[in-house]
Amino acid sequence: MQIDQIMTKDIKTVSPKASVKEAASFMLSEDTGFVPVCDGEKLVGTITDRDIAVRGVAEGKDGNCCVEELMSSSPECCSVNDTIEQAAQKMKECQVRRLPVIGENQELVGVVSLGDIARESGTNADEMALQGVSARGDLHKQS
Numbered sequence: 579m580q581i582d583q584i585m586t587k588d589i590k591t592v593s594p595k596a597s598v599k600e601a602a603s604f605m606l607s608e609d610t611g612f613v614p615v616c617d618g619e620k621l622v623g624t625i626t627d628r629d630i631a632v633r634g635v636a637e638g639k640d641g642n643c644c645v646e647e648l649m650s651s652s653p654e655c656c657s658v659n660d661t662i663e664q665a666a667q668k669m670k671e672c673q674v675r676r677l678p679v680i681g682e683n684q685e686l687v688g689v690v691s692l693g694d695i696a697r698e699s700g701t702n703a704d705e706m707a708l709q710g711v712s713a714r715g716d717l718h719k720q721s
Contacts, residue, residue: 581660584695585679585688591616592645594623598634599641601625612676612689615649619685621678623649655680658687665690 591614592601601613611627629648633639639647654672656665658681665677669692681687 579662580658581656581662581665581679581690582658582688584662584697585658585690586694587688589614589686589689591686592625593617594644594646594649596645597641598625598630598639598643598645598648601645602627602630602641614653614678614686614689615645616686621653621655621680621684621686622646623651624653624676624678625649653678656690658682662695666695669695 590604590608592604594615594617604613605611605627613625614621615623615625623646625645625648629650634643634648637648654668654674655678656668658679660668660679668677669675675692677690678686679688679690
């Protein structure tokens, strides 16, 4: 099964120039902890509630700083043509729970989460991804 069959397609994004306060307010209203950061249709990063709470506070940033100051640049992505198993493998290797999905022209077309894979795949791909996501590792140091 292809990723485009299970991914969330109606994706809201924030601009890299938006304030962190705007991004946090968006996360609160949408009940999410992850937002893709786009310049036009091009994905330039992602920001999470953890980026704001841990990295932002540790660096003494306030809510008026720009998203680009705290976002993760060059996020791990998958292609709209990838299979569920390929996305799960990437989640495992990169220890992430969500992957932006990039289309043919490198534009953001969706997001696939570990939950999407668990609900829809009918395979053990979710177990494989969860093993990697749950493993202790050094991939996501905040410094």
